[in-house]
Amino acid sequence: MLSLGGDQVEEAVADAVALLRTATDRDWEAVRAGRLEWSCRYTAEHIAGDLIAYAGQLAGRATEAYVPFEITLDDGTDNEGVLHVVETTGALLAATLRTTPREVRAFHPYPFRSADREGFAAMGITEVLLHTHDIAEGVGLSYEPPAGLCADVLARLFPHVRPGEDPWRTLLWATGRGDLPGRAPLTEWRWRNNLVIEAGRLTLQGVTPAAAGDLAAGGDGGFAWVDGGPYQGTRDAAGMLLKAYEAGVHRPEWGVFALVRREDGRAVGGIGFHGPPDEDGRVEVGYDLVEAARGLGYATEGLRALTAWALERDEVTSVCATTEPDNTASQAVITRAGFRRVRVAGEGAEQYAYELRG
Template identity: 70%
Template sequence: MTDMGGDQVEEAVTSCATLLRAAAAGRDWDGVRAGRLEWSCRRTAEHIASDLIAYAGQLAGRATTAYVPFDIAIDEGTDDAGLVDVIETTGALLAAAVRTTPREVRAFHPYPFRSANREGFAAMGIAEILLHTHDIAEGLGLPYEPPAELCARVLARIFPHVRPEPDTPWRTLLWATGRGDLPGREPVTEWRWNNNLVIGTERLTLQGVTPDAAADLHAGGTGGFEWIGSGPFDGTRQAAGLLASAYEQGVHRPEWGMFVLVRREDGLAVGAIGFHGTPDEEARAEVGYDLSEDARGRGYATEALCALAEAALARDEVKLLFATIDRENAPSQRVVARAGFTRASEEVEKAARELHGLEESLRMYSREA
């Protein structure tokens, strides 16, 4: 799997600069509104440069609680061609920051979980470039369509809640940001992109898996993580396949998805944990987990389950978590017990078998809010 990184940022900048340079001569950028925005085309181009340097600054400065309080100013008298130079320069700085920032570093961004890693900032920068180049092109009456693969990767990285249209990723991105229509879908009037959720524990970080990472894991890859020697367990790859399928169907919700357990001491992935879907109509959600073989017997599963359960039960959408465990799997039964889950009654298990097809070999454990 190739990370969303500096190469993709540079590809987006090239796409932008190619169009804007051709439009720099003989056009009034300052007197023309940029598409559906309230800004002029020139103000929109300045905004692209401002966002790119801001994202580079967040990563370089390792800001964790707020935006770094700085901005750029364009020299008086700079013409539109010079402004394109600024976009190319700030894009190069973001690409460099993405390439040199360690994978585990997260910096402040408000939406929606108040942090993003280098791939998140790369994807947000690319989205700013593509979408605002579109706005400028629309204002100037020029055709513009960026590389389809770039659009698809932006969608999978920071729009995981949006059902993709494999044949039209650019139109899907425009629709998802209120800039266009898609057949069969209601117009979008409000939107935010969605960086992955990370939950911290004493020894681990539970890192939300994005749809593109899930697809790679399911196909036998690493998902962009560095794994402990034995690699992902089979259950992790199967769960990743379910997440990728949910994304394709438009029903994936990141906070009720899958998380990879990354060890703080060395950055190695040691297992996965997550939900089998969003909470049902009775505010119940099922949780599952597994560990790589080399990481077992150290309490990681218990630590992760405790943190995930507490985070989930603090939400209004869920009142009860449950897990189903094979009757012969004593270690896993001890994990759920240590995490505050209790064995369901025989009546509850019987109902689960009759109504939901719970296998005879499984036992049910639950924890309430």
């Protein structure tokens, strides 16, 4: 799996700066940046400010709020100087990404109040792409960033957006900067970093469409798995998540999660929902563990945490699960998590159905 990191940040910055350098002789202060209320000059400074802020969040291991600092350019800094600052802050973010462990998460407000290094890489790249577009529009330049970068940030930060044939046009539409045939214009938008749920010895880490695509294709999804992982059930669930994303019906918080051990950052299994709650407020869960991690209580911890999170949502009245009659290990997990058996489900090969109500 190609992870987003320092290389991709540097690629985005280099491509953007190369274009904007062709217009440094123009008055960026007097021209608005595209549809923004900001000037082109302020927008360029904003790019640099975001890049260094993201580096600061990760380097400072900030978990509760933004690190309280901002970047200020010297008086008299010209447009070329601004671009030099953009290059420098991009290099600082890239270096920070390369030295930050995968399991580190730092504060960012949207929407679950944290992001990992890949999330900050994606946000930094998105800021560069979008605001370079804004500046280019203001000064009359044509800008077309690498399609692969656009597709990557969409699959990580916009899991709720149906991908289109043209990733760049889709990203512009998703951020209120353009139109797409058959889709209503957007006036408000937010990107979405993945949800992480604390679960005792584990964390439940939301699988993005980018990770799901890799898992479904036989990769590791960007996770470090214990020997034998991931289990086929996790790959199958990732494939269903990917189909929902491609159809534009994926709701990330009701998707798939990797069960990751705190002690070593290794994934031991997968858990998640079969989809969002139905009209009666019922949501179904499923899970599996790599064989080497079974019998240690991980599935029970993960299931308890996931069901508790679900039952705290106003739209959920009950959490359901099914298992085969001969799968006594799974039945024991479900029972320990507080579920009770309510009926036999299915035709032909019968299944036991369990329910936990709020």
